Amino acid sequence: MDPALAVETAFKAKHRNIEEALLRGDSDVAKLYDDATIFITGGSGFLGKQLIEKLIRSCNVRKVYVLLRPKKGKPAQVRLHDILSDPVYDPLKSLYPNFTDKIIPIDGDVRELKMGLSEDDWKTITEEVNVIFHMAATVNFQEDVRTATITNVRGTREMMLLARACRQLKSMVHVSTAYSHATKHRINKAVREDFYEAPIAPEDMITLAENNEIDYLNDILKSRGSDWPNTYTFTKAVAEETVRTMAADLPVCIVRPAVVIAAYREPSPGWVDSNQVLGVSGLILGAILGMIHVMLGDGNRRIDFIPVDIVTNALVAAGRETALTRRQPGRQTKIYNVTSNRNHISLGHHFLTVNTRAREFASPKTIWYGFTILTKHKFVYIILNWLLHYIPASIVDSALYITGKKLRYDLMLLEQCRRPGDRLA
Structure with a gap:
């Protein structure tokens, strides 16, 4: 047998008992998602594709709404078809031939106000959705500060407004990065699962990005964000402050993965x-x-590499934990760092x-x-x-x-x- 195929077969054999437990309904985590309606942004990305696969395969969800913007002339429905042709969904096709019926594309764009949602789609989401996973972001390190702000900061604000309007919301998971506060002055220091002071107030940053030229924004970045290595980590730090200031009584948490790489076990x-x-x-x-x-x-x-399926499992578990604790008096927004720091190479x-x-x-x-x-x-x-x-x-x-x-x-x-x-x- 091919050595790589032998390893894959062995991993699947070890995972069989977990799959059997899921089929029996023994998983406390999966129970949160029984008959739940999910809303996902960033579903076309690396992490998003794997999350959709995990939710459909391991949880008895009712629907998964996926926010997709038209791209290269392709509407959301066509883009969803392209996404679902990825090999990551091959195991699902044999287990659940009609799994695509549960996945519904929603036209929109996190860069737009109200996420570019139509009135009908806004109403559908706010009336039906139980769990939100907000993963959409620009991860380009060289992105200009305006685009990064509109996408990562204002997009998060619009998502928080949408979450606040959801009548049946049980949990919301905001995906950040382990490097949001890994600034220059914290080199060789721990970045704990806590909020840190943002370089600028989110609304101030959004207003600046909406009303000023790139050169002026770059000057702001040099003065306020010089401790951050790029616009990606800078704007993700401000996005976390957006979540903190708008969370109030919302059942929301933040997950900070490190550098996401190929899957360790799931789905292969x-x-x-x-x-x-x-x-x-x-x-x-x-x-x-x-x-x-x-x-x-x-x-x-x-180096701090973390397999994509480890991150996905953390997202699903964090969503469940947030739902369980949402009614606790004095509940604070929790942050989960998903890194290999304790087992680094x-x-x-x-x-x-x-x-x-x-x-x-x-x-x-x-x-x-x-x-x-x-x-x-x-x-x-x-x-x-x-x-x-x-x-x-x-x-x-x-x-x-x-x-x-x-x-x-x-x-x-x-x-x-x-x-x-x-x-x-």
């Missing part, structure tokens, strides 16, 4: 969204497939694993012997990059050109160089 080991190949998962995948042979970095640095250890264990599970799509050299010296990196990336790619593409086939590897490397750091979260 190693599943990763194809859109993630430009991020950290792509670096891991590229090394395993023999495409990335040299990396610039310090091997002693800790270093960057060097990660690539050592790639260079040894990963070879045992080589994919048929591997293009070269899997190994990666890690160096913190830029000059060495440049030399090795030429020797191990550009020269081999040029040789292969020359052979493809001579034989009349499509060039692949030089163009691939060129595209990677054009988009450094794009969507690394």
